[in-house]
Amino acid sequence: MGRTFIESARRRQIVGAAIEVIADSGYGKASFARIAKQAGLSSTGMISYHFEGKDDLLREVVTEVLRVLEEYTRPRIDAETGLRARMRAYIESNVELAAAHPRELAALVEILNGHGDGDGEGEGGGGGGGGGAEGGQVGVSRRAVLERQERVVREAQADGEFGSFDARVLVTAMRGAIDALLVRLLREPGADVAASARELADLFDRAVFPAAAEPCMAAHRLPGAWEE
DSSP states (O other), rough: OOOHHHHHHHHHHHHHHHHHHHHHHOGGGOOOOHHHHHHTTOTTHHHHHSSSSHHHHHHHHHHHHHHHHHHHHHHHTTTTTTTHHHHHHHHHHHHHHHHHHHHHHHHHHHHHHHHOOOOOTTTTTTTTSSSOOOHHHHHHHHHHHHHEEEHHHHHHTTTSSSOOOHHHHHHHHHHHHHHHHHHHHHHHTTSSHHHHHHHHHHHHHHHHSEEEEOOOOOOGOOOTOOOO
């Protein structure tokens, strides 16, 4: 049987409070007591009623954060029709999350650093912990995205649209650069996020495309390629 409207609303309230607590206090201090206080609940029992435990709550937090972040990046990417433009939109929209959704992003980074993403990656990508279920969810999603992007790059190389380089190195470097820049921007509130996004996009554009290359029009095989 599905949840009632009130139950769903309460779960959203708790998840929202958890995001705020994790963003403010860090993963290690995100206790049920702090979350209950942030949510205005009378006791931690309300959280235990709606979630089986902290891992269950954190899974829901990660799911919600990824949904919010994707809602921001996907339209930017889907609005472009060429591979070159889509790659730029992917980089810029991901970096601009530091300004558009700093709270959600900070919470996600805290969870990944505190619990691990199941993928053995570094700080921005979520190194650290023991690869818990909610971190593993991100790790699986990340691997799928990188593998899809790698296939697109190889197809573009075969068509002569990209130069000669290791496709896996490119997509790994791109994701790693985005993650590292996001962590830095979150720690520097006064930083120019838009300028940083353009600079990183320019960097990869120069690395990938020959100086005289025209933006390619390969939209027929691009859907889903450059997205979070």
